[in-house]
Amino acid sequence: MSNTTSAKATTQSLRWRLGPLWSLVSLLLIVVAATMVTTMFGKSLQVQAQYALVNLVIVVALQLFIGTSGVLSFGHVAFVAMGAWTVGLLTIDPTLKKNLLPDLFPFLMDAQAQWVLAVLIGGLVGGLLALIVAPVLMRLNGLQAGIATFALLGVVNVVLTYWSSIGPRSGQSMVGIPEVLDLKLTMLFALGSIIVAWLFQRTRPSRLLRAAREDGIAAAASGINIVTQRVIVFTVSGVIAGVAGGLFALTNRVVQASQLFVEMTFITLAMLVLGGTLSLSGAVIGTLVFSAIDVMLSNLQSGIDIFGLSLSIPQGTRPIILGLILVLMLMFKATGLTGGREFVWPFRTVRPLPGNPPTNE
């Protein structure tokens, strides 16, 4: 009798453990499928898909922090910028680098790395910056956190724009980044980031932080040091954002501080908000849907033919529609397309991820 109970308990606990696995597998399948679809079309779509996947990694990083902590961050593009800068410095051909970036520190002038390694180092640099600023920034909540993280982005942007010892002279860009990254490799990185984020959301710091997101006072009363948990999650998310920056550098092959500022922050936040900040599936669905609309609009802007009928929308309407999507989403369904839920195995009910209601912080 006790035997069957324990066997039953084991299957149940197995189901509890494996059930949520579907929330990971489904996302991976969606990303792979979406990428495969784009390979059936022309080269230009593949390029757009590659940018979308880079954005996906940024949005995953954003979601990991914002979704888990409930704290707003406008600063993640700072880590993206660090990653992009690192990869640029490490992969540009040495002779070109001497001509292009003459004022570099000697050690940066000599530094060189194979691109995969460079991307990983980029992640570490992003994570390092996050770790350094986190003990300060993570004490803040709500609007103050938003402003402080934005201030971080501002500092990083100014420093990268003007400090020629670590990059190009003011306002210029780093060019000559090698063409090594293709769509499939980018997809692997994107899948990797999703897996890392998914696994990390199951660890103790993430769970504690989700508890604190739902009720900060109760969590603090239960002995959770919220700042410490936030620092951990912020740093991990900074590493992912740094990797994304490296991927951006290798995809765009030109890096300029002005590209890594307010507009990128806006676009990635819009993707996350569209999908829903509170779930990893929100990050994935938001990015894919937003990118798909973006691609359609840019094609419409250049005009397409349907049954001999040429359809087009005026130049410049694309970003307007994208902005509208964000505003309308926030107005009418602030929890996003996924409503903060993860995908559940469609055939048998499993326990959903804890914590669904949106925080109004």
Add this chain to the structure above:
Amino acid sequence: MNQFIQSLVDAISAGAVLGLAALAIGLVFGVIRLANFATGEIITAAAYSLILTWHLGWYVSIPISILVAVGISLLMELAVFSRMRKAGPATLLIASFGLSFLLQRVYELIFGNNVRTAPVASELAQSVEVGGIRIQMLSVTTIVLTAVLLIALQLFLTKTSLGLQLKAAAADFRTARLVGIPAGRVIGLSFALSGILAAAVAFVLTVQSGAVGPDFGVRITILALVGAVIGGIDKISGSLAGGFVVGFATSMLAAWLPEGMTNFKDAFVFVLVIAVLLFKPSGLLIKGRGVVRT
């Protein structure tokens, strides 16, 4: 010494402009907890109006710019924010961020990506010499304009019934409603005043630069928002003071940082901001910590 006084006057004027911009943000925030990033696009709209209609004469151009600013401000409230009353400050901030991006692209579509130029009040762009000190007319005008606006606002807020209602709502919106202050009217009023202040900011900036592009209002809004938060966005005087501090500091840093460092002035300001937020998260002028520190 003379140089110091000159830079001081310039810094006070820069602080005054940012103070007005921060006040435009703080007035609305006090009432509906919206830190409106799109205030910059109200400023931009007023600036376009000034530049495009200046040839008709200032007595036409300035009223038009004020009307446009107030109109756009009210339109934002009616079309977007009035439908988001239940959202928290962070969600509202993101929404206004999106609206800002959206309006910039609309301006780009209408007016093109290039800057539009016109010599708006070019008489003010000169400088005069007073006792061996060269003083920019614009700086003096700005300081006077700000003083006049602040006095008018103060009189309005303390001497008129409508103003008192607004003041009460900004202090505690829920209680204000409980005692029968009409919410919609007060909110509309705060947006309208915010538009007027934005128009004043646009006037000063337009005289200064004589040119306007789609992202004209972005930089000042970022600094004003930051200023409002470090001053204490919950209080009208807090926003004003915070904006002033940020503008003053930026201008002083630009004047006195050693050659080669001036480019980094914004970075210093942002570091200052983070430091202030750390020690006084609720703002310089707010007593106590104010926010729950967790």
